[in-house]
Amino acid sequence: MSSLPGNAVVAQSGGPTAVINSSACGVIEEALRHRDAITGLFGANNGILGIVQEDLFDLAAESSDAVALLRSTPSSAIGSCRYKLGDLSKDQEKYERLLAVFAAHNIRYFFYVGGNDSMDTADKVNKLAGQKKYDLRVIGIAKTIDNDLVGTDHCPGYGSVAKYLATSVMEAGRDTEAMYTFDPVTITEAMGRNTGWIAAATGLAKRGPDEAPNLIYVPEIPFSEQRFLDDVREVHRRLGRCFVVVSEGIKNAQGEYVSAGAGTDSFGHRQLGGVADYLRQLVTRETGLKARYNKLDTCQRNGIHFASKTDSDEAYRCGQEAVGQALAGATGRMVNLKRVSRQPYRCEPGLVALAEVANGVRCLPREYMDTAGTGISEAMREYAGPLLLGEVPIRVGADGLPVFTRFHRRPIPRKLPPFVGK
Amino acid sequence: MSSLPGNAVVAQSGGPTAVINSSACGVIEEALRHRDAITGLFGANNGILGIVQEDLFDLAAESSDAVALLRSTPSSAIGSCRYKLGDLSKDQEKYERLLAVFAAHNIRYFFYVGGNDSMDTADKVNKLAGQKKYDLRVIGIAKTIDNDLVGTDHCPGYGSVAKYLATSVMEAGRDTEAMYTFDPVTITEAMGRNTGWIAAATGLAKRGPDEAPNLIYVPEIPFSEQRFLDDVREVHRRLGRCFVVVSEGIKNAQGEYVSAGAGTDSFGHRQLGGVADYLRQLVTRETGLKARYNKLDTCQRNGIHFASKTDSDEAYRCGQEAVGQALAGATGRMVNLKRVSRQPYRCEPGLVALAEVANGVRCLPREYMDTAGTGISEAMREYAGPLLLGEVPIRVGADGLPVFTRFHRRPIPRKLPPFVGK
Numbered sequence: 001m002s003s004l005p006g007n008a009v010v011a012q013s014g015g016p017t018a019v020i021n022s023s024a025c026g027v028i029e030e031a032l033r034h035r036d037a038i039t040g041l042f043g044a045n046n047g048i049l050g051i052v053q054e055d056l057f058d059l060a061a062e063s064s065d066a067v068a069l070l071r072s073t074p075s076s077a078i079g080s081c082r083y084k085l086g087d088l089s090k091d092q093e094k095y096e097r098l099l100a101v102f103a104a105h106n107i108r109y110f111f112y113v114g115g116n117d118s119m120d121t122a123d124k125v126n127k128l129a130g131q132k133k134y135d136l137r138v139i140g141i142a143k144t145i146d147n148d149l150v151g152t153d154h155c156p157g158y159g160s161v162a163k164y165l166a167t168s169v170m171e172a173g174r175d176t177e178a179m180y181t182f183d184p185v186t187i188t189e190a191m192g193r194n195t196g197w198i199a200a201a202t203g204l205a206k207r208g209p210d211e212a213p214n215l216i217y218v219p220e221i222p223f224s225e226q227r228f229l230d231d232v233r234e235v236h237r238r239l240g241r242c243f244v245v246v247s248e249g250i251k252n253a254q255g256e257y258v259s260a261g262a263g264t265d266s267f268g269h270r271q272l273g274g275v276a277d278y279l280r281q282l283v284t285r286e287t288g289l290k291a292r293y294n295k296l297d298t299c300q301r302n303g304i305h306f307a308s309k310t311d312s313d314e315a316y317r318c319g320q321e322a323v324g325q326a327l328a329g330a331t332g333r334m335v336n337l338k339r340v341s342r343q344p345y346r347c348e349p350g351l352v353a354l355a356e357v358a359n360g361v362r363c364l365p366r367e368y369m370d371t372a373g374t375g376i377s378e379a380m381r382e383y384a385g386p387l388l389l390g391e392v393p394i395r396v397g398a399d400g401l402p403v404f405t406r407f408h409r410r411p412i413p414r415k416l417p418p419f420v421g422k
Numbered sequence: 423m424s425s426l427p428g429n430a431v432v433a434q435s436g437g438p439t440a441v442i443n444s445s446a447c448g449v450i451e452e453a454l455r456h457r458d459a460i461t462g463l464f465g466a467n468n469g470i471l472g473i474v475q476e477d478l479f480d481l482a483a484e485s486s487d488a489v490a491l492l493r494s495t496p497s498s499a500i501g502s503c504r505y506k507l508g509d510l511s512k513d514q515e516k517y518e519r520l521l522a523v524f525a526a527h528n529i530r531y532f533f534y535v536g537g538n539d540s541m542d543t544a545d546k547v548n549k550l551a552g553q554k555k556y557d558l559r560v561i562g563i564a565k566t567i568d569n570d571l572v573g574t575d576h577c578p579g580y581g582s583v584a585k586y587l588a589t590s591v592m593e594a595g596r597d598t599e600a601m602y603t604f605d606p607v608t609i610t611e612a613m614g615r616n617t618g619w620i621a622a623a624t625g626l627a628k629r630g631p632d633e634a635p636n637l638i639y640v641p642e643i644p645f646s647e648q649r650f651l652d653d654v655r656e657v658h659r660r661l662g663r664c665f666v667v668v669s670e671g672i673k674n675a676q677g678e679y680v681s682a683g684a685g686t687d688s689f690g691h692r693q694l695g696g697v698a699d700y701l702r703q704l705v706t707r708e709t710g711l712k713a714r715y716n717k718l719d720t721c722q723r724n725g726i727h728f729a730s731k732t733d734s735d736e737a738y739r740c741g742q743e744a745v746g747q748a749l750a751g752a753t754g755r756m757v758n759l760k761r762v763s764r765q766p767y768r769c770e771p772g773l774v775a776l777a778e779v780a781n782g783v784r785c786l787p788r789e790y791m792d793t794a795g796t797g798i799s800e801a802m803r804e805y806a807g808p809l810l811l812g813e814v815p816i817r818v819g820a821d822g823l824p825v826f827t828r829f830h831r832r833p834i835p836r837k838l839p840p841f842v843g844k
Contacts, residue, residue, distance in 0.1 A: 015601070016600050016601065049603060075597045076601075077600075080601055082601075082604040083603075163823070166823055167727050167824055168721045168725075170823060170826065171721060171725060172719075172721050172724055174496055174497035175438050175496075175724050176720070177497065178434075178438050178498035179498075179502055181468050181503045181504075181505075182503060182504040204821065205823060207821075292719060294718060294721050297594075297714060298714065298716060299590045299593060301597065302593035302596060302597050305727070310822075388822035388823065389822040391822075396813070397629075400732075400807075400813075401588055401592060401626065402592060
């Protein structure tokens with residue numbers, strides 16, 4: 001492949017994960033080993049927005065320790081955003097701006113760590129660069145706790161949220177066991193707006209038939225309030241308690257979000273979100289059982305203090321692979337993970353076309369849940385179990401709390417007028 | 423002191439903590455070293471309720487490994503409840519039932535791990551035993567994440583919830599830093615119905631002036647919605663984001679719980695709880711800023727996977743001390759912690775009268791907060807900082823998840839008719 005000397009930019013976008021910085025670390029450390037080809041290395045403040053706004057900083061000027069510490073720093077240290085670019089026809093101005101920024105800074109490598117919206121953006125940038133004959137190599141790196149990308153065995157970020165949330169369910173489950181005479185029902189809300197991968201992973205916490213979670217509800221299986229109440233009553237009759245995990249995105253038979261029915265808030269507004277709180281109220285009203293709920297929200301996707309080493313190491317290797325593939329000439333591809341061995345578990349990074357990933361959503365297969373649809377099957381255990389193995393070593397300060405990296409963010413001087421589009 | 427051969431019972435009551443089992447472990451392991459005096463060792467299922475209902479199991483029959491594993495098992499492995507006993511005059515029947523169960527099983531040692539309600543119960547049992555000339559030694563062991571017991575430097579359980587929640591705030595705080603262009607405001611709800619010890623401890627997460635938490639609200643300082651909105655606006659203007667920690671028990675100037683004003687739920691019922699959700703709605707409505715919330719609820723009090731070793735070791739030593747003091751003849755006392763050195767930090771177990779602990783609540787001193795009342799002072803750092811040090815080593819299974827103890831619970835045969843009181 002032809003050598004292409006120039007600068008590289010790394011951007012992170014969308015919701016953070018515990019290991020998205022491991023991928024960034026893999027990119028940075030690998031890129032710095034190839035300064036002949038990758039002459040400068042920039043980070044984009046606030047994800048793709050930072051490129052649009054020409055708001056870049058010098059990643060090569062950060063200390064090697066600050067970079068190494070990325071592997072135990074949660075969230076998106078380079079910066080993130082939710083900034084959706086639409087079709088090329090509709091948002092052409094923005095795509096051209098991206099290319100203009102790349103050209104102004106001789107950026108020839110674009111490493112984009114994100115979910116399917118991000119892969120869609122990367123794919124369109126790559127295509128526009130081809131049309132405009134601007135020599136650019138665009139490599140995406142899979143990232144999402146939701147685990148809903150197609151074209152990969154699983155997504156970096158998923159194993160860590162699974163480990164953290166399964167552990168939290170084990171711990172809070174012991175609380176419900178001890179306190180059942182007073183607080184018999186606990187409902188834990190898991191992230192996952194469209195898929196049940198995260199909620200289902202908490203099923204790994206259940207080592208015995210009576211352990212938490214007793215019931216799991218995922219968006220892929222239509223939710224019936226009557227059936228749910230019957231399930232809770234049955235578990236409570238048998239054990240005197242019931243621990244439920246519910247995806248934030250469960251929908252009824254009409255395909256409507258259950259949380260959308262959560263009534264009006266204290267200001268009389270229609271309340272979205274809070275499905276666990278809604279179900280807590282439903283249980284108490286319809287069964288008379290006292291219920292409480294846990295909503296770990298952003299804590300679950302940033303739980304580095306008990307993250308999966310398997311996940312973190314894979315995230316790092318995906319970052320390294322992205323650089324290697326770009327240097328070898330690949331573009332318009334996302335680094336994915338291929339399960340090359342099931343026993344013992346082993347995944348290797350590979351490549352998939354961005355376009356293939358961009359518009360798909362991979363749902364939890366029905367066979368990963370049990371017959372009743374409220375617990376996981378052996379197939380799910382085999383699939384997800386290995387992704388939780390090992391613990392990420394974290395740095396703890398003299399105050400007993402984790403130490404995370406903090407970039408200096410030396411700005412790259414702007415060369416273009418401000419972007420006036422919206 | 424006179425030797426008093428007989429059986430012992432251990433009970434845990436009230437809300438669990440990450441280290442209440444460490445105290446139980448200290449009691450059990452120490453008691454088993456003195457089988458000459460403590461001839462049998464029973465656990466009470468469901469806390470004090472298990473004694474009332476004569477529902478006991480044989481702790482001496484559990485394996486030494488099951489007992490040792492208590493030190494890394496959260497929640498109350500023996501069992502717990504919320505079962506309030508009132509004045510001797512009102513609930514005399516119940517207190518006499520407790521003594522009847524003790525007498526039927528030759529129980530001469532009562533070790534009770536709990537908060538101030540539990541210490542009140544223990545005190546009254548002790549007094550009634552004295553009146554009835556039943557030779558009994560009653561020792562309480564401080565337990566509460568709330569840290570609101572008087573007569574002790576701090577409560578076992580507090581250091582661990584502080585470490586876990588401060589870590590969670592650091593992690594989720596990084597999420598808000600990365601996502602501020604989309605999700606600028608995050609509100610985390612901390613336990614603490616009447617005191618702000620837990621919320622205030624998250625202030626330890628703040629190593630620099632702009633780090634999370636930006637604002638902390640505690641029940642000891644009257645809450646004004648207007649002031650709160652001004653605070654959020656000011657932080658947001660300065661940083662583009664705002665991370666808030668709020669005690670579930672914050673009250674307005676009239677002394678009413680803010681959460682009690684959270685309007686009606688989706689069934690038209692007045693909604694209690696959910697102060698973070700309420701404030702999230704308030705922020706969005708009044709400032710237009712998008713806001714989200716974390717409610718870790720029972721997860722925070724059971725987070726053994728990043729618990730404080732200092733806390734756990736102190737909890738264990740308090741359990742040991744309880745046995746040693748009882749064997750030496752003490753009764754009607756609670757094991758407390760005395761700070762014998764500030765630099766370096768060192769606490770030693772001591773004794774305080776149960777009656778002294780029973781009816782007090784220790785609030786967060788005003789000087790532990792800063793002048794504005796929304797951050798912590800150096801005095802709070804000095805007080806609480808050392809309680810978070812070290813990490814409890816946990817056992818991790820081949821599946822990458824924690825392994826907790828599971829008792830066999832060999833029942834002690836009942837000797838009395840069922841209790842017919844309520």
